[in-house]
Amino acid sequence: MERPEILMTPGPTQVPPEVLQAQGGPLVYHRGPGYGRLLREVTTGLKAMLKTEGDVLVFTASGTGGLESAVSNLFSPGDRVVVPVAGYFGDRFARIAEAFHLDVRRIEYDWGRATVPEDIAAAVAEAPTKGVLAQHSETSTGVVHDIEAIGHVTREADALLVVDVISSVGAVPYEGDAWGVDVAVGGSQKALGATPGLSFVSVSDAAWAASREATSPRFYFDWAAYKHSYDLPDPESPWTPAISLLLGLREALRLYQEEGEEAVLARHRVLSRATKEGVRALGLDLDGEHLDRAWAVTAVRAPEGIDGNELVAKVRADHGIVLAPGQGPLKGKVFRIGHLGQYDRFDIIRCLAALELTLEAMGYPVKRGAAVAAAEDVFASASAAP
């Protein structure tokens, strides 16, 4: 049997044994009180996490399915939407909207840049706009965009705000209702550390109203079908759900609640800083803007003469640690370290040590232990803080 690899990827992230054990347990039948309880516990936990009084719906699907559900439930062909694109997942959101024949106004940024709320305000002002589709944390660059500011724009313009929080919620500060988010889309395999296969959305009253007018075809992701089943005395899912993954997600939510949101976010902040300082101590440059907010994933520029993909492949082959490569125009130019999810300090230390060894083996001048020492500095000062 091969030794399992260690994931330092921005999703799926490492899965705690409690979660694995839960999804390896016997099924709860998906009609009846047992499932109703399970579903309610999961949606209640997610609502608290998403900071919303709205509904939360859970799909058996990747996060991409949740994003599609927002497009098909909220809009009709020809509806104008504004989509800031500053990375791979911004581009994906735009492509979904294009596939559903919306009138998509892209705002293109160099990948790694933060989106500018004023640009969005200008694009929204050009023509009547039904919605803005944005990323909170753009997983391909690590950049965390200013959703609060974008929320001011959409409220002013009476447009819907749809936010991909897949790699942000539970890793960086997020406010749903307070920021004016109408629909947030999350996934099981990110900060929560459950396994992939479940996506969830929060739906505001305004989003429900829009969904009743929207004519885009939908069935599997039809929100109204979910709402109808959730409102039964024993809540159900409209189609047979991935029961095992829900058992795992419930356990992941329990761990999240046990640690507490404040502690979870503080942990992400410190692990992110330690990663960034460690990388800088090796003389490497980070990629992206406003990196003090980028608590989910760190994008690092591959040093001159070293291909980022080859570096990722070598860390994996030599040390069994999986980093993520660059995507799109950043392919080969950056590599990414995921630190959202169930990680602790020594996961970061281990990862930085592997990076030191691999860079040295690839001919890059490394002062052994430099990255690890820089991370330890961060941890020591974090512990000393009041």
Added chain:
Amino acid sequence: MERPEILMTPGPTQVPPEVLQAQGGPLVYHRGPGYGRLLREVTTGLKAMLKTEGDVLVFTASGTGGLESAVSNLFSPGDRVVVPVAGYFGDRFARIAEAFHLDVRRIEYDWGRATVPEDIAAAVAEAPTKGVLAQHSETSTGVVHDIEAIGHVTREADALLVVDVISSVGAVPYEGDAWGVDVAVGGSQKALGATPGLSFVSVSDAAWAASREATSPRFYFDWAAYKHSYDLPDPESPWTPAISLLLGLREALRLYQEEGEEAVLARHRVLSRATKEGVRALGLDLDGEHLDRAWAVTAVRAPEGIDGNELVAKVRADHGIVLAPGQGPLKGKVFRIGHLGQYDRFDIIRCLAALELTLEAMGYPVKRGAAVAAAEDVFASASAAP
């Protein structure tokens, strides 16, 4: 901790411990050779099971998602399709096609009747028809329709044949290419006994050709995206897949291959007969046509004065065994015993004994042991057979 319930439902079915253990194991990262191997083993196993030389694609979704994928990838708004509706899932297939604005010609049957290939031929002859959407095993009634004969109709008319094999494949004889099936849609949680959350489709050359012309919007279920990722040197899924469920499905396929198709089908035939004879020995009537083919699920008429739903609830409450109630017009009138999946003789015996005890407790005259004895008769003669 509550004792797990025993599922005698037509999906999800009982999950073998090997499968649970596999999906409780560490993740395989979804980019790279490990995942490529996993995906290839799963698709190769499913191709053999679906008896096709075509492609097989796997979605993170319920079976309903797989059905939607067939509608959105094959057809354009306004395309005429013929949909025989003889139960809950026939109706669902028609509703999906209606949601995507196809021109849906329903052929309505009383639930429990088998569809008539001549009716389909007549409906197809009325107007140019792009496809026929049919069930193989209609899970709500147990009736197994004659797909081979329908295949003659669609080939003659040059229409696509799309078949819901969710509760048939692996439980009753099925031939994909030989019957002229263009697209078959299956699910993980049925005969294979994996847990719910994965749906798979087979796609013929004619179906691929149709998909290139089809303009219905699709993204998450876009077959072309899957095909593109599957054809990479290390096969991938286009969106982060439910890796754990794929690990479980691989194990379920291994168990299927180990037992062998012939033995699996023979087991389903004998368990079905034993169930039906057992029920008849209690003086109950079966519901549906051509029941000698109904190896997946048995629908039983609730006796005069006893509500089928109450019976199902009481068997569950008193004995921890979950049967399935009637659906739609059969609600309260029938109850269903699922025997597709990883069941053996004593699962049937246990279920019949629970039925005897519950019926007696509800005031129905029962000769104790009668159902069990009838089932034993079937098992004894099956064992004596050459």
